[in-house]
Amino acid sequence: MSTDYQQAREALGVRLRELRLSAPGGRLSGAELAGQYGWNKSKVSRLENGKQTPTPDDLHKWAEGTGQSEAYDELVARLRGFESHIRSWRRQLASGHKAVQDTHLSAHADASVFHGWESSTIFGILQTPDYARSIFTRYAELQRSPRDTEEAVRSRMKRQEALYNSSKRFHLIMWEAALRSLVCPPSVLAAQLDRLSGAIGLDTVELGIIPLSGTLKIPAATAFWIYDDRQVIVENWHAELWIDDEASVDTYRRTWRTLRESAVYGVDAHDVISEARRHVSSR
Structure with a gap:
């Protein structure tokens, strides 16, 4: 995997973590967010640490689950930005x-x-x-x-x-x-x-x-x-x-x-x- 691609994926992970910790209703734990959608709790960690590439659906649920649905467009734009390099x-x-x-x-x-x-x-x-x-x-x-x-x-x-x-x-x-x-x-x-x-x-x-x-x-x-x-x-x-x-x-x-x-x-x-x-x- 290219360095640029991995760096972009890690940067997206950092942004996901920021959204989870700044949820309007109070910071969510990874287990709480995963529990909303029946995810394995390790999935939140993998996404936030740039170990897994999210799907657009993952990003939609993340934005909704953290009470910040308006962030979805930004998140999916980031995803498309670095996925355009690895197809x-x-x-x-x-x-x-x-x-x-x-x-x-x-x-x-x-x-x-x-x-x-x-x-x-x-x-x-x-x-x-x-x-x-x-x-x-x-x-x-x-x-x-x-x-x-x-x-x-x-x-x-x-x-x-x-x-x-x-x-x-x-x-x-x-x-x-x-x-x-x-x-x-x-x-x-x-x-x-x-x-x-x-x-x-x-x-x-x-x-x-x-x-x-x-x-x-x-x-x-x-x-x-x-x-x-x-x-x-x-x-x-x-x-x-x-x-x-x-x-x-x-x-x-x-x-x-x-x-x-x-x-x-x-x-x-x-x-x-x-x-x-x-x-x-x-x-």
């Missing part, structure tokens, strides 16, 4: 993958210059429909989320229109491992690699590949996107991190530049893709 897959995928794709479509529309790093799969913006379909299916199984695969694929394909927008620039780096990962049938991966080769000729795309035999100055870790040098989106197994504080964004900029030093471009990148294509065709 759990459980919540995001409650209605399926399309909503998440639409969110990214909107974010792409608002930015012009993109820097991306991917170590395990092909960038979504360069995926074929069949490859994207395989990815969405596998993640829906993992996250146990609703199956809206075709709607999600259409949204992802819609985002690819940005590749042909002359006002946009995509600076992308991939690890060769992503070209060889059989997260889909071999025939689908072969077609995907053909699509990837074609992206090298786009004037809006600078595509670099780090060969498996290349020397890495830092580990090939988590994938991320940088939007206009002002916001970073990082995908983890449990959530997406939307990061916009200057110091953290600068860390990802340095990370991207360091990874770029190991990448090959142009004809050399095409050769790496072609070798991966020959490898998958032999399977």
